[in-house]
Amino acid sequence: MWAKIEVVPSEYEIIYLPSQLKKSGYIQDNVVFGDMSVRSSVEYSKDLTMGDGSFEKPGRIRISDKLMKKLMIPESLVYRVKVTDSSVAIGPVIGFLLGIHTHRYTPRHMEKYSDRFGIYNKVGGLIYAFSPKSVDWKKRIAYGLYYNIAASSWEYGCFPLPEVIYRRDFHSNPSYIKMLMEITGGRLFNSYRFSKYELFEYLRTDSELCKHIPPTELSLNFDQVREFIDRHSKVIFKPVDLSRGRGICVIEKNDTIYKITDYRYRNPIVTVLYDKESFEKFFAINQNLFNKYIIQKYLPLARIGNSLFDIRVVMQKGKDKTWGCTGIECRISSNRSHLTNISRGGYALSLNEALHRAFSGDFNTISKQINDLCLKFCLFMDDSGEHFAEFGIDIAIDTDNNLWLIEANVFPSFKGFKKMDRDTYLSIRYTPLLYALSLTRFGE
Amino acid sequence: MIGILCNRKSEKTIGRYLHNIFKNVAKEKRIPVIVFSMPNTNLLQRTVFGSLVSEEKISTVKVSLPMLIFNFAVQKRKSDIKKLRSLLEVENVTLINATNQFNQLQIMEMLLSNSKTKKFVLPFINYSREDAYTGISEKSSFILKPENRPSLSRIIYSKKVDYGFELYSLYGCSSCHKFDIQDTIHSIVHKGKWLLLKTPGLITYKNKIFVVRAYMQKKPDSEWEIVLKTIISHNETVNDNLAKKIDTASLQIIDCINCFIPDIGICFIDFVLDMRANPYLLNFGGWDDRLLSKKQNRSVRIKLCKNIMKYANVLSENGVFATLPGN
Numbered sequence: 001m002w003a004k005i006e007v008v009p010s011e012y013e014i015i016y017l018p019s020q021l022k023k024s025g026y027i028q029d030n031v032v033f034g035d036m037s038v039r040s041s042v043e044y045s046k047d048l049t050m051g052d053g054s055f056e057k058p059g060r061i062r063i064s065d066k067l068m069k070k071l072m073i074p075e076s077l078v079y080r081v082k083v084t085d086s087s088v089a090i091g092p093v094i095g096f097l098l099g100i101h102t103h104r105y106t107p108r109h110m111e112k113y114s115d116r117f118g119i120y121n122k123v124g125g126l127i128y129a130f131s132p133k134s135v136d137w138k139k140r141i142a143y144g145l146y147y148n149i150a151a152s153s154w155e156y157g158c159f160p161l162p163e164v165i166y167r168r169d170f171h172s173n174p175s176y177i178k179m180l181m182e183i184t185g186g187r188l189f190n191s192y193r194f195s196k197y198e199l200f201e202y203l204r205t206d207s208e209l210c211k212h213i214p215p216t217e218l219s220l221n222f223d224q225v226r227e228f229i230d231r232h233s234k235v236i237f238k239p240v241d242l243s244r245g246r247g248i249c250v251i252e253k254n255d256t257i258y259k260i261t262d263y264r265y266r267n268p269i270v271t272v273l274y275d276k277e278s279f280e281k282f283f284a285i286n287q288n289l290f291n292k293y294i295i296q297k298y299l300p301l302a303r304i305g306n307s308l309f310d311i312r313v314v315m316q317k318g319k320d321k322t323w324g325c326t327g328i329e330c331r332i333s334s335n336r337s338h339l340t341n342i343s344r345g346g347y348a349l350s351l352n353e354a355l356h357r358a359f360s361g362d363f364n365t366i367s368k369q370i371n372d373l374c375l376k377f378c379l380f381m382d383d384s385g386e387h388f389a390e391f392g393i394d395i396a397i398d399t400d401n402n403l404w405l406i407e408a409n410v411f412p413s414f415k416g417f418k419k420m421d422r423d424t425y426l427s428i429r430y431t432p433l434l435y436a437l438s439l440t441r442f443g444e
Numbered sequence: 445m446i447g448i449l450c451n452r453k454s455e456k457t458i459g460r461y462l463h464n465i466f467k468n469v470a471k472e473k474r475i476p477v478i479v480f481s482m483p484n485t486n487l488l489q490r491t492v493f494g495s496l497v498s499e500e501k502i503s504t505v506k507v508s509l510p511m512l513i514f515n516f517a518v519q520k521r522k523s524d525i526k527k528l529r530s531l532l533e534v535e536n537v538t539l540i541n542a543t544n545q546f547n548q549l550q551i552m553e554m555l556l557s558n559s560k561t562k563k564f565v566l567p568f569i570n571y572s573r574e575d576a577y578t579g580i581s582e583k584s585s586f587i588l589k590p591e592n593r594p595s596l597s598r599i600i601y602s603k604k605v606d607y608g609f610e611l612y613s614l615y616g617c618s619s620c621h622k623f624d625i626q627d628t629i630h631s632i633v634h635k636g637k638w639l640l641l642k643t644p645g646l647i648t649y650k651n652k653i654f655v656v657r658a659y660m661q662k663k664p665d666s667e668w669e670i671v672l673k674t675i676i677s678h679n680e681t682v683n684d685n686l687a688k689k690i691d692t693a694s695l696q697i698i699d700c701i702n703c704f705i706p707d708i709g710i711c712f713i714d715f716v717l718d719m720r721a722n723p724y725l726l727n728f729g730g731w732d733d734r735l736l737s738k739k740q741n742r743s744v745r746i747k748l749c750k751n752i753m754k755y756a757n758v759l760s761e762n763g764v765f766a767t768l769p770g771n
Contacts, residue, residue, distance in 0.1 A: 100532060102705045103543035106550040133706050143703040156557035156704065171533045288488065 001050055002058035002124060003081045005073065005090075010064035013040035015088060017061050017081065018048040026085045031063075032441075033071040034093030034126070035140050035183060036160030040067050042088055055121040072141065072159050076150045078124050080442045092440035094433065095142070095162030096129040097180070097188070099169030105131060107154040110145050119430035120149055123437045128159050129168075132176035135161070140183065164436040166389075167191060170411060181387075187439045189317075189389040189432075190410050195240040197294045199408060206380050212373060212405045219293040222283045229253050234298035236338070237289055249289065250298060250338045258282075263339060298338075299404055302397045304349075304357045308333045310340045310396045310406060311351060312416065313374045317389040319434040319443075323378040325371060326431050327424045329416045330354030348416030358397070366403075370395055373403055381408075389435050445476050446756045447492065447510030451517045452481040454733070458516065459495030461736060463502050465749045475756055478507055482517065482524040485509070487531065509534065512756050514709060515541040516731045540709035540755075541730045545593035549639060551701060551728040558700040564693055564715075564725045571640040573633050585645060587716070587726070588629065591637040594727035596676065596714060600632060601646055601653045614677055617651040643724070647717045652677050654717060655726060656686065658694040659735055659744075661710045661751055664758040668698050669751075672735070672744050676714065686721055693723045701728065709755070710735075710748075 001021065008016075015031050021044065028042040051059030058078050068075065073090065082089045096113065098105055110129055117127075130144030140161050145154040165180055165188040181188050194202065200216045203209045219225055219237060229235050229251060239247035248263040258273040260282065273279045283289060301308050314327035332354070334345035351370075355363035374393050381388050392412020396404045417425040437443055450458045459479040480494025490509045495502045519525045525544055532542045552568060555561040569575075571588065589599045601612040608622035620628050647654040657676040660668050673682040673690055682690060694713050702708055714727035736745060 101529065101542075102707070103546065103550075105704075106547060107553060134704055136703075156554050158557075158703065173535075291488070 001081045002053065002055050003051065003061045003079055004058050005068070005075055005079065006060055006062045007065050007068050007075055008062050010066060012064055013038055013067040013070060014043060014064040015040055015061065015067060016043045016045045016048060016063075017083065017088065018050045018059055019044040019046045020050050021081070021083045023083060023085065028083060028086055028088050030087045031067065031071060032087050032089045033073055033091060034160035034162050036071050037087070038067060038070045055124055072157075074126060074146055074148070074157060074159075076148055077126060078149070079126075080124050082442060089441050090125075091163065092123065092125040092437055092442045093160065093162045093164075094123070094125065094127045094436045094440070095144075095165040096127070097165050097167045097169065097172075098129050098131045098144075099171045100131060100133050100173075102131045102133050105129065105145060107145060107156075110147075110154040114147065114152070114154075115426065116429045116433055117147055117149065118426055119433055120147075123433050125442070126159060126162075127433070128157070128162070129154075130159075132172045132180065135176075135180075137179065163187060163440045165189070166432050166436055168411070186387060189387045189435070189439075191388070192384075192386040193241075193410050194408075195292075196238060196407065197240050200294070202384060203377075203380070203405065209373075209377060209380060209405070212403055214299055214404055214406075215297040217295050219290050219295045221290055222280060225283065225289075225295055226279075228295050229258075232297040236296050236298045237293050238296060240292040240294060247293075248339060252298070261338060268337070299396060300399050302358045302399055302401075304332055304354060308338065308340060309349075309354055309358065310394050311354070311370060312412070313370060313393045313395060314412065314414070314417075314428050315374050315378050315391045315393060316428065316431040317435045318431050319438045321435065321438055323375060325374060327414070327417050327421075327428045328370075329420060331416055348420045350420070359401070366397065366401065369403055373405070377405065377408065390432055445478060445507065445510040445512075446752070447494075447513035448477060448479045449485075449513055449515045449517050450479060450481055452483050455479060455481045455484075455494065458736065459497060459502055462749065463495075463497045465746055475753060478505070478510055482519055482527050485527065485531070487527065487534065490534065509537055511537055513537060513539050514752055515539060516733075516736075518731070519544050538707075540707055541711075542707050543705060543730055546728050546730060547592055548589060548594065548727065549591045549637075552639075552725065554701055554704050555697060555725065560696050561700045564697060564723065566641040566643055566724050568639050568641045571633060571638040573630055573635075575633075575640075583640075583642075585643045587641040587643055587646075588632060589639050589641065589726070591639050594712075594714065594729035596655065596727060598632075599653065599726065601643070601648070601716070602629075603645070603648070612648050612651070612653040614652060614655070617648070643716070644718045647719065647721070649675075649678060654678070656682055656690055656715045656717070656723070657712050658690050658715070659710075659712045659732070660694060660698055661748060662702075662708070662755070663751060664754045668695055668702075670694055671747055671751075672741075676734075686717075689721060689723055690715060697725065697728070709752075 030037050030039050048061060049059045051057050055078055061081060079090050126146055128144045128146035130142040134143040141158055142161055143158050146157050148155050161183055165184055167188060167190040170193040177191060181191060197218050200213055203213055217228055234252040237249040250261040252259045256275060258279045260271045262269045273282060309330050309332045311330050313325055315323055316326045318324055328351045330349045330351055331340040331346045332349055333340045337345060340346040355366060377393060378391060392409045394406040396406050414425055414428055417428060462479060477497040478492060478494045479497060480492040484493040491506055492509055493506045496505045519528050528544055532539050552565045555565045585603045587599060587601050597614055603610045609620045609625050611618050611620055655677040657674050658670050659672040660670050663669050670691055673687055675682060697713055710731055712729050712732050715723035716726045717723055735748060
């Protein structure tokens, strides 16, 4: 049932439910909210209504102020109530796991999460954001900000640890994540972010997926890099743990001439070096290209006009707990740039539009191949032992129509969708909450 | 090793100054202290270049990033603020007082979520220069303060009187006719975000706003201790009766804020008082250079530094400074 809570003064822990919820032959003696469980009296009353089973017309339950305080239930929300043989559950309680910059988590900061609540009437309950640093591990409670749907605002509070956690930051100490995984029984999703190199190493272990990985090495020293460039002529350097096209450097070798296009600066710098000595000197000055960088073969990609393009596929687990493609867009680089990232001047097109412009013939096969590859990727990631529910997968198509997995990000940005297709953007924003609901005790 | 992160300009001075206090304590505890500034921090190499305070001397050295860093600085340059954020993300480094500037709106919203502390928060609204044109002359007494940081020098207490308002600041008092208040307020809030706090009649003293500041620090057992209380507006000491009220309010406030922002180790709270001497929050801040100033009682400074060393010692005895979660 959906319910609004009426708080009544009492020195005891009591909950009053509509009599229709009574299960004959069973006695419930505790109330559960998130990770918190409190022994209490459960009474049934005929004057409490069930509502019509929807968020919009919820029923009513009464809870004593003492029990409310112990369970830390915010009063203003609309909850789901479930009666089992031995307990009454109120919820759901879903958490957004933020990072470690606790002083930055203000109601204003949280506003960027508010558009996810367009689906709140299908989820209900308490949805709050917290930092692992503001968890009291002994009491199993967290200090954070919850979304007050009645006021459309984020408010500070203290709550029991959630049933399900949606990880939104990847700078936390792994020991925090491990503890939260244990507490939620593995219901913390997006539990890990592979670095680019780790991901390629993992994907190489699959006989099918490895065919879609461009030749990639960890950039370690000049000799290794020179040999790699000699082998592939054109290569791209990417930082292991940065995204959105930050820190990229492209090197092209033509006989003894090296052309370097360096995107590590706000405006890309093009340098042409005419001998090996100058080339070696470049790396002597830019030693950080050997620190947390990968070097990858630069693929001869298909183009739309003069521009490169890649395909961003959003794969998410939905309310049925299975993977599905919830968004797909093509990102076209600005003229002559190697980068397709929207944040670096690229723009978005629909897949059909882009494929139509790039390949004049039948492109339905390519669409299907992309879908199959992404699904295969997600299922293989499920075997990694981590809990994933969302990926932004970047796919590129070369001039021979081969598909290449360029990158997969567990924390993708959806800027292109936001501009191009608002409905798809919102659907992408809602899906993790529906998946989270499916993992709670209220999931259908 | 403990790191003291300070502003670049004051690195040498603070180094010398801390040396006087730290040399004995450091020797006793055998924990070296390095004083450094943000521009001399290399996060890529995980090194800092600064003044190493140990036993009898200060030497300039380049060392590995200390595992425990107390932030005694306010970063002003964008690149340094960004670096401070990155420093917090460095594995196995604990940064105490990682907040560069406390947002006062955030602090008040936190306090409102707690039944024990909401009484210290005066009713407030966000205020901008456009708001100065609407209905300011009809308002009762109010305080205007910047939202983004604790800034005592920019706070104005506007007390309603027959002809208009008396405007009290840290520097004195002026009168303002109700027809002029709009222009006066507009010139004050012309830049940045502000908060307008509706106040009861507040205590003023010697033509200045009366502000009590409590300095606090976290002890090794995680309890908070008030190290000093002062009438900061007048540089006078706080009497015993008032001190009790300030102590209670300060401890309740820091207990609340610390739940949301756990890495605070040293802080200050400014209070204004109504006519019954009930305290209300004016500002919440982290480190304040005044704590190390020579005007301050030496025993306060020694207590502060000893406590930092004890805190470091307890953490080092636990085997790790940063990696264990827990409160």
